[in-house]
Amino acid sequence: PRTQDTDRDTDAVVDVAAALRLSVTRLARQLRQQSDAGLTPTQLSALAAIERHGPLSPGALAEHERVAAPTVTRVTTYLAEQGLVDRMDDPDDRRAALLVVTRAGRDVLRRARTRKDAWLSARVARLDAEQVATLAAALDALEALTELDDEPPEAARR
Template identity: 40%
Template sequence: MSLSSLDTAALAHDLRLSVMRFSRRLRNQRVSTAVTLTHLAALSTLKRHGPMSPGELAGHERVQPPSMTRVVVALESLGLVTRTPHPTDGRQVVIELTPAADELLAAEARAREAWLTGHLEELSPEERAVLREAAVIMDKLASG
């Protein structure tokens, strides 16, 4: 392995750990402890893709349908989703966000943004410029 390959492997290792730590810290900036990260992921998927069946939601979240059924029951009991009959398949229901879910998702996003903004303000202008460039590079890596 060349020195360049070793440097690249070390960078991959360091970057992976840093991204994991950063992601964990960002996820922990929470508004509601009544809603789990699994619940938030399901709500976010519904926000992004619109109403869908529990099976479709399970597919998007890469979990088994019985697991998603439990998540949907919990979210419904919290008033965050509604279940309505499927328009063409009487055996199915359609899961949809409530206005309370929209408000919760917005509050969660604001909490994370506020935390991150506060920490970014502690950095020097040069450090923020480096991060601005790194964000572009990380988007490139994520789409590749």
């Protein structure tokens, strides 16, 4: 049986989640605008995923990025044309290809990250000491959110 306290707790979680979503969405949008890599957010994300998890098959990239196979084909074709990724034979399946980031691709990612880090560092530096400490304390919880599976808890399905 649900109690009034449980309802209040659930309401508080929903309120925090909504505020967090808005803040994270705005911050992510602002960070994307800082990359200046000449790539779309989807292209930059795919390039970073290949670097982080690669070599990757196109199917594995689609799974990591949660996009459809035709999107991966379009994105990786463009990245390859720009010299940012290479295709190599899959040693386990000669009919398949794996995607790897080139030196030029790593340079693009490094420049984008450096620019984003500088922008965000300047923003964080404008916060007061208590806000910086609160933000630092929240990092573990934010990271944990990114690692949770997609299965919602029982209470959220009601």
